[in-house]
Amino acid sequence: MNYSYTILILLLPVLIFLFIGLMGDKMKPQLSGLLGTSGLFVITLLSYFTAFNFFDHRVDESFQAIEVFQLLWLRFTDSLIIHIGILLDPLSVMMLVVITTVSLMVHIYSLGYMKGEKGFARYYAFLSLFTFSMLGLVLATNIFQMYIFWELVGVSSYLLIGFYYERPSAVAAAKKAFIVTRFADLGFLIGILILSFYTNTFDFIALTDLNGLAITQPTTAVFMGLSVTTWAMLLIFMGGAGKSAMFPLHIWLPDAMEGPTPVSALIHAATMVVAGVYLVARLFPLYSYTSPDSLEVIAYIGSFTSLFAAIIACTQLDIKRVLAFSTLSQIGYMMVALGVSGYGAEGLGYMASLFHLFTHAFFKALLFLGAGSVIHAVHSNLMTDMGGLKKYMPITHITFLIACLTIAGIPPLSGFFSKDEILVAAFEHNKIIFAVQWLVAGITAFYMFRLYFNIFWNHTPEYHHTPHESPATMTIPLIFLALASVFSGFVPFHDLVTSDGNPLHTEFHWMIAGPSILIAVIGISVAYMLYAKKNSKPESIATSLKGFYNMAYHKFYIDEVYLFITHKVIFYFISRPVAWFDRHIVDGTMNLIGNTTVYFSGAIKKMQSGQMQWYIWYFTSGVLLLVFLVMYLN
Amino acid sequence: MTGPKIIFFILAAAIVVFSILSIFSRRILRAAIYLLFVLVAMAGLYYMMNFQFLAAVQLMLYAGGIVVLIIFSILLTSQIDSKLQAPKGSHLLAGGITAIAGIALSAITILQFTFKPSQENAVGTDMRTIGLQLMNTDVQGYALPFEVISVLLLAALVGSIFIAQKKKV
């Protein structure tokens, strides 16, 4: 099979970026949007075509990785050679489909959403740049090429998040996202350096070859009590954790919601934030064979993040922030699944993780785009300004409901299947993690439906303008993504994307599925009771006290306890403190580092006193000190 | 005490004492004169070591050139009889510590080291040898630095004139 046309998948977006970037000012804005969208449409078709071809050609029941291009780029040393090329394997092809699909939907949606914005052409140029970098990231044949695109993704997301540059908060958020992820990338970079130094290669195929030197003969060097390989793998994971916003590097993601909503859908739901998952999955054999300890770490970090973020999500009022924390929580799921997975026939977690990545991309993008549609209609991000929208925005309402049901894990929607596989994998590996993830499933259902009821049900506030349904450019992507959310669960993933390319045998466990459906239903019901209508329960209690004792009283009494437990105890004693911890301690630590730097900067200001005699004094004392140090150390 | 030894100690004492005096004297013109004494004593030292040419250059260039230049600039920028401000305490402390630490570190390091003298025969230091080497382009020839220094002197000349000349317009 000849895949040489895949080069177009990389070339087209960069050409579009250059064209719109250079010519955008001279075109009608709408034209540049159409150009970008139609270009991406072609890319999407090409990706589907690639996927179709690729998954249609098995060799001996399994899929082989194919290096479509492999050009020599830099001969760094004799053994360390950097290539640039395109790698096709089940993982990258699957990502190709996800990225192009979601990106296409965002492109179409933005035609409506961003209409009339200043810098419309610039926006589409940046979108193309982002798509290009993301595609380059997943198609990279070696870790160095991946790192370059990885950083490019960071740059283009910086540009996109900071798109509303008139808002100071957007600028601050863009900078924060950039710097925090760069900070994480320093780990990634050092990890790459160590790994390539000991394995003498950057190439993914060589690194993950089960019979290759990297896996069969890992270095025995030890640094500060841990094997160097473990260090390298953990440092590489640090990069992934930064992009995928794992605790404690997650602080940039909620703030990044300042960007335009379609951008959030693209970057913070489907593509950039799953880069960390992709990275771990890409190097999975290496993790699995040379450093199982780091997989353990990944599982715990993932699990903690998913619980932590779910709890915080319950307290947020800004609907995009709810979705942001929900994203954190769901990526936590994916990380857990990778962490608990084995290789080959034991690779259920691996498959489940990518399956969840796949389904999550669609339903989370749908949620963001739905939220965007709502924001577009009511011109506010806050739930308190919303309510009763189901009669004004029927399409948004239905699609949003589908997305909520999907993320809550209600069968037969796609989220149910992928989450179920993760729970099975966790159950087989580690019961505590399983319990946490099971609980998180309930919390997820709760906060998603809290969001849903607050937006579409509950009381209707006074709207300045009567909200109306969004234009077709916005609703068509919603409908398409809703369909994808419903049906993507039926993709035979265990046949297609597995850790070793061979089909994986899976079974359906009612023992796991049953409780997970149950807790989801409980979560939804609690949300229904609390948020479906304007909450008048306390008043009803008051009136009913005057009246007679009847069954209703009893029911209200139970409700009261319920309300007390959920609202008072959980909110005030768990969610609020956790949210406070996140905002003040975790965020605060990062700020503290910054402030300390600035403090030191001020403290040594006197060194540059302007008086040259002191300069000379520093010079000569410095020389003498240096002589002394080197003599002493030598 | 032999003759050379006595002369050496006199010269060394003069160099040390006058250099200390020159950096501590409150009268700037005196400081310049003390510097002159140091430079002349150094010429004597070179003479003792058989480098008569170097000693002559030292006398002409330093005593005749640089010190005169310094004195001119003193006359241009300050009154002759005005006393200089005393050094600040902080400067004195910091400079003193650095100087003493420097002397200690360097002297100890140098005295610990056993130098390895060359076993080859000495060459003469007469004018003929020096002149030939200065104009030679082969091994042990110094024609290149001699030429390069002319560029340096030209640049210094043009630069100094440029800076020191009053504004034209």
Next chain:
Amino acid sequence: MNLQAEIPLDYMIVLSTIVFFVGLMGVLIRRNLITMLMGIELMLNAVNINFVAFNHYLFPNRLEGHFFALIVMAIAAAEAAIAIALIINIYRQFNTVSVDDVDELKY
């Protein structure tokens, strides 16, 4: 005159070291630009003692140290000329040659 027998090399080196750091101290403590320049001249001369002494005591087979000292002298002269031009320039702009007052660029 045969100095080696009479005066050890170490005397010369210690002498030059002392002059070097006394010169450095002059640069560090004097508040007048011209006296700072004098300190620098002392440092350069100290270096010359080293070159000449090593040449005479250790390596009389070649005249490397001697010529180095010669070049250093020439450069010292150029340096002094430029320094004085710049000092006069400072005097014109700041109306002083006190180093403490020349500290407008800082932090």
Next chain:
Amino acid sequence: MNWSTLSIMRLEVLLTFMVLYQLIADLSEKENKRSVIDFTIIFFTIITFIGFLPSENTTLFGSMYINDELRVFFKNILNVSTLIILLQSTGWLNKPENQSKTGAFYLLIFSTLIGMYFMISAGDFLMLYLGLELATLPLTILAAFDKNLRRSAEAGIKLLMSSAVSSAVLLFGLSLMYGVYGTLHFSEMALLTDASTLSIMALIFFMAGLGFKLSLVPFHLWTADVYEGSPMPVTSYFSVVSKGAALFTLALVLYRVFGSQPNVWTMAAYILSITTMVVGNLFALRQKNLKRFLAFSSITQAGFMMLGFVNSDALGMNTIVYFMLIYSLSNLAVFGVLSIVTNNTGKENMDDFNGFYSTNPRLSLIMLLALFSLAGIPPVAGFFGKFFLFTAAASKGFYILVFIAVLNATVSLYYYLLVIKAMFINKNETPIPNLPSTGYEKLALSMCFVGIVVIGFVSALYDYVMLVVG
């Protein structure tokens, strides 16, 4: 002296002719200096091209002068950088108050360039010292070149006094080296080097003297003041050409002469690298004046350069040279934009750049790329330079050092973003108007632009560096 000698020393000889031409042109008191500028630039362009002609590897003047492919490559890098600076300086020289300075300016620039070439080609420490002084003393005049500005006078005297002390310290080190080894010729010394305490001291003194020119902490304190006080073209000459020459010389001496005793200088490089990166960063965070800001940024970059020195193999030198090449172009691009702005408006504070993008999109895009390159963001060239340095250090097992370096790179990103933010994001009621730039300035900026974008992707260049470093 014969033709082959002349053809080998062609750059030095041609530059000497340039110096003489400037002297004559200046003395002839021509009113129209523009023709001098044009002629100088054309002539220097020719010199730059001549530099790329092949030449033979040999030594001259009793091995006082060494010519080989590596040194020619260094000189070519400096030539190109100087050419860019000359192009950029046209705007400044064309200002009426600077017309009379043209001749002296070129004369001094070219004499320092001759000094740097002798420094690089030096075969013994005598020539190296001579070249160093020739490269430094005229620069002090150039720093004080804005004769009617107090800050320029201050910059000149500060540079002169500090550099005089630093060269005295360097000389003291050289005199001790002479005592230890009995020779100052590189080829002879390379066979004799040892790690006795005295030779350590001598070498550190020497490194401090060059570290002064490279502005390594704690030898850096002159840098910010002099950069701020000097005229714009001189500042960019300091930060690129002067620094580059010092770096190349240091690399040649350490790798080629003291290559058999790496323990001594890798340790010194280790310490200097950390102090330089950290202190440079801490100061850069707070700067408001862009020239000062660039001074500290260039100090930080010098710290990264020192990172390469901890690797005493050819790989270390490769990466240093490669990094310097990229650093030159990136820095020159920033200075190019800045000098267009200062020449036209006299503004050089960060706040003045607020809203710069809205009026000067092209200039701000070049600035953006250059700052990204300095910060080491892929895919612009700066990333590759930094990445290779990190690899070189990591391959010797200095993980902690690499960690500190990468951390510093992240911090530096913060302040580079401050400038970007000012240009693209901050609002300004009265932004700098759309600025005209001369053809020369446009040419200079396009050269930098192409370099920044392309160099990372042209592996041939890296291969070439590897080849000549060997």
